[in-house]
Amino acid sequence: MSNTGAVTNTAEWEQKCSHPEYKRIQMKKNALSKTIKYLQSAEGSAYIFIFPSIILLMMFNIIPLLAAFGLSFFDVPITLxxxxxxxxxxxxxxxxxxxxxxxxxxxxxxxxxxxxxxxxxxxxxxxxxxxxxxxxxxxxxxxxxxxxxxxxxxxxxxxxxxxxxxxxxxxxxxxxxxxxxxxxxxxxxxxxxxxxxxxxxxxxxxxxxxxxxxxxxxxxxxxxxxxxxxxxxxxxxxxxxxxxxxxxxxxxxxxxxxxxxxxxxxxxxxxxxxxxxxxxxxxxxxxxxxxxxxxxxxxxxxxxxxxxxxxxxxxxxxxxxxxxxx
Structure with missing residues (x-):
């Protein structure tokens, strides 16, 4: 009985592991684990510290520059x-x-x-x-x-x-x-x-x-x-x-x-x-x-x-x- 139960559990486990949804969840977990591990490294920590600066650079430099470049091809007399x-x-x-x-x-x-x-x-x-x-x-x-x-x-x-x-x-x-x-x-x-x-x-x-x-x-x-x-x-x-x-x-x-x-x-x-x-x-x-x-x-x-x-x-x-x- 015990051997039969073990075989049944093994079969169920293999069937579960082969399910696409399970594989997708495991891939997400592995990706999250790798991301956390990378962010805890010296290089990852550096990116965390410069991330606010990148956001500010995007908001006050890059985006306005792209907007100005786009507007340069338009006649904007009053409003957009x-x-x-x-x-x-x-x-x-x-x-x-x-x-x-x-x-x-x-x-x-x-x-x-x-x-x-x-x-x-x-x-x-x-x-x-x-x-x-x-x-x-x-x-x-x-x-x-x-x-x-x-x-x-x-x-x-x-x-x-x-x-x-x-x-x-x-x-x-x-x-x-x-x-x-x-x-x-x-x-x-x-x-x-x-x-x-x-x-x-x-x-x-x-x-x-x-x-x-x-x-x-x-x-x-x-x-x-x-x-x-x-x-x-x-x-x-x-x-x-x-x-x-x-x-x-x-x-x-x-x-x-x-x-x-x-x-x-x-x-x-x-x-x-x-x-x-x-x-x-x-x-x-x-x-x-x-x-x-x-x-x-x-x-x-x-x-x-x-x-x-x-x-x-x-x-x-x-x-x-x-x-x-x-």
Whole structure:
């Protein structure tokens, strides 16, 4: 009897195991077990920690970018309900739009002014304040202070300081007999003024990043340079600069991309004036999207063109950086 019962149970078990539903359940259990085991590993844990960042990247970067690319092929006068597909007409309009071409030129000029100061100037300043002492820590805090201030507050502050009639700086120049300067209303001076304010605002972050890189340079390299008779300048050129090259490229790429997207300082000070001499590409995009009849499709087209420019330049710089590291 017992043998017969055992055979019966074995047959039932084999029949149960061969059932498609049972196999499907077992496959799910095995897959779940493998997933849990993977998530408990070092690599799996890393993915868990970066998952929220991926979601935020999708929400605030990738999805809006895809949406802008899609809208660039439509004429969207007011709302999406009134959108009309027009193909590449927006792109044709953009490259024949004198104001858009001018905004690209203004952005290029602004970038040419700001980036060298941010990249080279911050490196030089960082070399002087890299040593850990009380004086240098104080100067680091002073340099970094504008970084934590809002662009709105900075724009209003400098607009008051440099105001042609009631500004403190222009009043000081007038008191010295130098006359009043229209920093924001002069067509030749305005672009340099907004570039100066932008540099003043973000100079500290570049300097602090350089300071960190310089402090991590191998001290034995400086000792060897001293033994060879190298002075401070020669040590900076032959030891410091080559050692912090990756940081140099990082700051160059980030500041270049940031300069091409300049908006807040210009919007708060000149709003693109006078006569569009400080109207950057992003400022013009904002104007067409929200001020000039809400041409969202055309504004999206210009945003896509600017993104393409930034991406191409960044890829070229990244390849150059990688070729130097090899």
């Amino acid at each position: 309900d009134s959108a009309k597909f027009i193909g590449i007409e927006n792109f044709k309009t953009a490259f024949s739009d004198a104001r858009f071409v001018n905004s690209l030129k203004v952005t290029a000029i602004f970038t040419a002014i700001e980036v060298p100061v941010q990249v080279i100037g911050a490196m030089i300043i960082a070399a002087f304040i890299s040593e850990n002492n009380l004086k240098n820590k104080f100067f680091r805090a002073i340099y970094f202070l504008p970084v934590i201030c809002s662009a709105t507050a900075i724009g209003i502050m400098w607009k008051m300081i440099l105001h042609s009639n009631v500004g403190f700086f222009t009043y000081a120049l007038s008191s010295m007999g130098l006359g009043r300067i229209n920093f924001f209303n002069d067509t030749h001076m305005a672009i340099f003024t907004v570039a100066f304010i932008s540099i003043w605002r973000s100079f500290g972050i570049s300097a602090i990043i350089y300071v960190t890189a310089i402090q991590n340079v191998n001290g034995s390299l400086y000792e060897a340079a001293k033994m060879d008779g190298a002075g401070s300048l020669r040590q900076f050129i032959d030891v410091t600069v080559p050692s912090i090259r990756p940081t140099f490229w990082f700051i160059l790429m980030t500041r270049f991309a940031g300069s091409l997207q300049i908006f807040d300082i210009i919007y708060m000070t000149t709003n693109g004036g006078p006569n569009y001499t400080t109207e950057s590409t992003v400022t013009y995009v904002y104007s067409r999207a929200f001020s000039s009849g809400s041409q969202m499709g055309y504004a999206s087209t210009m945003s896509v063109i600017l993104f393409a420019v930034i991406m191409i330049v960044t890829v070229i710089m990244n390849k150059r950086m990688n070729s130097e590291d090899m």
